[in-house]
Amino acid sequence: MEVKARAPGKIILSGEHAVVHGSTAVASSIDLYTYVSLSFPTPSDSDDALRLQLKEVGLEFSWPIGRLKAVLSELDIPNSSVPTSCSLESTKSLAALVDELKIPEAKIGLGAGVLAFLWLYSSIQGFKPATVVITSELPLGSGLGSSAAFCVALSGALLSFSDSVSLDLCHKEWTSFGESELDLLNKWAFEGEKIIHGKPSGIDNTVSTYGNMIKFRSGSLTRIKSNTTLKMLITNTKVGRNTKALVAGVSDRTLRHPKGMASVFNAVDSISTEMANIIQSSAPDDLSITEKEAKIEELMEMNQGLLQCMGVSHASIETVIRTTLKYKLASKLTGAGGGGTVVHEVTAELESCGFRCLTAAIGGNGVEICFGGSS
Amino acid sequence: MEVKARAPGKIILSGEHAVVHGSTAVASSIDLYTYVSLSFPTPSDSDDALRLQLKEVGLEFSWPIGRLKAVLSELDIPNSSVPTSCSLESTKSLAALVDELKIPEAKIGLGAGVLAFLWLYSSIQGFKPATVVITSELPLGSGLGSSAAFCVALSGALLSFSDSVSLDLCHKEWTSFGESELDLLNKWAFEGEKIIHGKPSGIDNTVSTYGNMIKFRSGSLTRIKSNTTLKMLITNTKVGRNTKALVAGVSDRTLRHPKGMASVFNAVDSISTEMANIIQSSAPDDLSITEKEAKIEELMEMNQGLLQCMGVSHASIETVIRTTLKYKLASKLTGAGGGGTVVHEVTAELESCGFRCLTAAIGGNGVEICFGGSS
Known part of the structure; x- marks a missing residue:
């Protein structure tokens, strides 16, 4: 069995x-x-x-x-x-x-x-x-x-x-x-x-x-239910993280600059809420897939800037972002088609930095089972 | 004459x-x-x-x-x-x-x-x-x-x-x-x-x-009057800028994401206000110079993250930031002493990227004149 x-x-x-x-x-x-x-x-x-x-x-x-x-x-x-x-x-x-x-x-x-x-x-x-x-x-x-x-x-x-x-x-x-x-x-x-x-x-x-x-x-x-299939290029920088220390760093910065950081957290909240709304939108007169991709890409870039503002970015993460930007992959990366050759090039360059790239579709099924011989 | x-x-x-x-x-x-x-x-x-x-x-x-x-x-x-x-x-x-x-x-x-x-x-x-x-x-x-x-x-x-x-x-x-x-x-x-x-x-x-x-x-x-002498390492990336296009880009992003960007601008406002207050503080029980430097440095890093969030950062700027961070120059860079050897090392590395580094004290005199032979 x-x-x-x-x-x-x-x-x-x-x-x-x-x-x-x-x-x-x-x-x-x-x-x-x-x-x-x-x-x-x-x-x-x-x-x-x-x-x-x-x-x-x-x-x-x-x-x-x-x-x-x-x-x-x-x-x-x-x-x-x-x-x-x-x-x-x-x-x-x-x-x-x-x-x-x-x-x-x-x-x-x-x-x-x-x-x-x-x-x-x-x-x-x-x-x-x-x-x-x-x-x-x-x-x-x-x-x-x-x-x-x-x-x-x-x-x-x-x-x-x-x-x-x-x-x-x-x-x-x-x-x-x-x-x-x-x-x-x-x-x-x-x-x-x-x-x-x-x-x-x-x-x-x-x-x-x-x-x-x-x-x-x-x-x-x-x-929330996504009504679009989006693909992403995920880069593993292999840089170890100390989540606890990062979380503590953000809290310390918040104590030092309470007003500024409160606005930063508000900005993140708006970005996430907008992201969730875009993902869920499905009516025919809603955004096209390309527009959705562009919006999600932009919101992720904004979120990344805010992470830098919180002090939890890392040189290697910036390298990844800059490398992908160099190839103007912004929209292609999240594109349903995956970007073909361009993705191969950017993957090659990132892996030459010692990183490991994965391509993954987001928003798919959860846990599943099968009995017997299927994969 | x-x-x-x-x-x-x-x-x-x-x-x-x-x-x-x-x-x-x-x-x-x-x-x-x-x-x-x-x-x-x-x-x-x-x-x-x-x-x-x-x-x-x-x-x-x-x-x-x-x-x-x-x-x-x-x-x-x-x-x-x-x-x-x-x-x-x-x-x-x-x-x-x-x-x-x-x-x-x-x-x-x-x-x-x-x-x-x-x-x-x-x-x-x-x-x-x-x-x-x-x-x-x-x-x-x-x-x-x-x-x-x-x-x-x-x-x-x-x-x-x-x-x-x-x-x-x-x-x-x-x-x-x-x-x-x-x-x-x-x-x-x-x-x-x-x-x-x-x-x-x-x-x-x-x-x-x-x-x-x-x-x-x-x-x-x-x-505002600064009560501290601070020195900075300024790096000229020599990347031409199109200020008009950058300004328009921020406005476009603000139209697309009004709520998030409003919070970002609020965060910048808090950061600038705090920066001005730190610069002006002078009472003896106020911050020490080192603490001032550290705070200003942190506020500038936060501002940089928010610029990235607005979409007006650039690969070369990130390179500069990452290079200085690598040398842990954060506080030394703005230090009154200028950081000595470390500044030389980081300058050498940045200039090897094709950038040009300048060291400058901030908050000095305005326009001045002299007659005759002085320099």
Whole structure:
């Protein structure tokens, strides 16, 4: 018995950082996915372990089921229909289990993801032997929501074999869940995100679960539906970030220049609101796709200037912007057609700087599953 | 009889472009000057021409006095105490005179300056033979106010030999004018600027005349006094600008995104106001020089982000910012000490990009004159 689930990454179109100070932000799913394959051994199989393979980083772990039962004794009766936070005690027990894995120093950041995996697995599926294989098109720690996509795809795979979700197991193509099932899945994924990030905003898992786009402000999320297919060139500068320090820097600057920064946050709020309106507009007399692209492009440029004003831009980001501007790619980049040769040229130049370029459509489907052999 | 006048260039510290939309802007004089030397022939001298030498561009012109009299017949009785606009008719006549000079195509932009020279000279000094020599430390057309410095220094030299100004001709050191004389001088310089620019804001000639700094908003200028000496590294990217097109671009963007841009202009206004307050603060318990530098630096960075948001930044400007940031020069650049070795290193790197670096103190004296041999 095997199920595959995939969940998309996300990109913030506008409002990052300012959202902490009350501005609206807009995030979209991108058609780059994390895949989770879950398979249970046949009854005749004597293997009695839970196995986890992280293909992208070349790591593989396994735990005897008895060991998991002993460690997570509070979970005798797993209840997949009630998303539960990992208690402090369970976190400690699982952390000890993860410590034993001796994850190489360079990949130590994966420990929290493994912990989240163990919690979600045992909470939803209990203590059954299984093999879980993770592959991903999303670079880790690049702001594209790889951890949320992992939690969402994992929750999707686990719930599809639970009592809480009823699915036709004959699906050989990528299939979505029902709305109430997505709500449950999203809550489970959020529990995983909490283990990985401490205090996640819930944006990443929500976008990854439902797909399309969301608008968020002061903690409340609104799903919005894009009526256009837009493609973007996403450049991973591979410059590590320290999100906490950046967030603190913006707050410090706000304390030093309260009036100026308040206007900056208002500007971001207007930009995000306008962005959401453009994305949603669909009436025939509304903007053409090209006009939409141009407007979104301009709003993203404005948002970038405001990020620089907040002090959270970076030399490498400016390099990317200037390189794309040099090729006058503004409208082509987001164009449905992708820009062809020009995109190839700009990609080549950016990659020669040591960056990695990805092309992605924004606003696509959320989490999906399929049974059997489909990809 | 010879007089030398010098007038400083200016730099806008914050608010450029946004000032057109009602935001406050702050400009400061810099200690880079345009020099005008004016000498009259001795009575025994038989030369009966007005000569103009533009040293930086290697051009020299002369006009027989009789020719000037014929062309500017309306000006029989020059009145140096009443600044007068060049009439449409005089502009036409002088333009014809300038056309005859056959200024090389590459330097054709100087024509308006020559026209302004002829107007100011004959309006203030009438039709006397003289030799006027111009030298300048200010690169032309780089936004440092070279044309205003030219008009101000020229007006200063011309007025110092007029009935409107009474000066002790023994001054061998740079000496300032009295306040009411500066007011007159500034008005004459503005008439020159009008010939060169059409509709100048009056900011450049005002800063160049009075020195120090000014705050301006919706057409009204307020002189402010800096209580600190700050030095800046100014980088001339040598990228030509089309001010008119840039201004139009900001207006277009404002029409497309009125709400967001209104907040951006508010942010600029707050930044400029704060900048002016910091510059003026002097009480002993006020900010230390280092803190002032850090605050001004931060406000300038914020202003730059907002310029990017308005769409008027440029790849080369970003390169300059990123290069200086790389050297962590933020506070050192504006430091009174100038930053020593680090400034040399960053200058070398920027000049290797084809840029030209200048170091200048901001907030210094305005127009000054000296008689005889001083420099």
